[in-house]
Amino acid sequence: MEYTDRVLKCSECSAEFVFTAGEQMFFADKGFKNEPKRCKACKAKRAEGGGTGGFQRAETKAPCSQCGKETTVPFKPTQGRPVYCRECFQQRRTMGTPA
Numbered sequence: 001m002e003y004t005d006r007v008l009k010c011s012e013c014s015a016e017f018v019f020t021a022g023e024q025m026f027f028a029d030k031g032f033k034n035e036p037k038r039c040k041a042c043k044a045k046r047a048e049g050g051g052t053g054g055f056q057r058a059e060t061k062a063p064c065s066q067c068g069k070e071t072t073v074p075f076k077p078t079q080g081r082p083v084y085c086r087e088c089f090q091q092r093r094t095m096g097t098p099a
Contacts, residue, residue, distance in 0.1 A: 003025050006018070008035060010039040011038060012037075064088050067087075
């Protein structure tokens with residue numbers, strides 16, 4: 001199969017970028033079915049975690065269910081589930097009490 005350079009549009013920044021014949025051949029050799037969606041700059045930013053698809057840890061402030069001290073947890077608490085500060089969590093863990 002003969003490959004020719006193709007111009008694609010980045011799904012993140014909408015800039016046009018070239019999907020070269022060599023890249024297309026590489027994709028075909030690897031068995032990749034989809035063509036690239038992002039330009040090299042957006043792909044690099046995403047790899048660093050700075051893109052919109054990068055994982056962002058949720059930081060939520062909530063009162064500790066045991067001592068009442070305000071704490072920050074790396075998740076969004078759900079109703080009916082207790083939230084513990086670091087000290088109370090560690091204390092419960094060493095005592096073997098389920099969280």
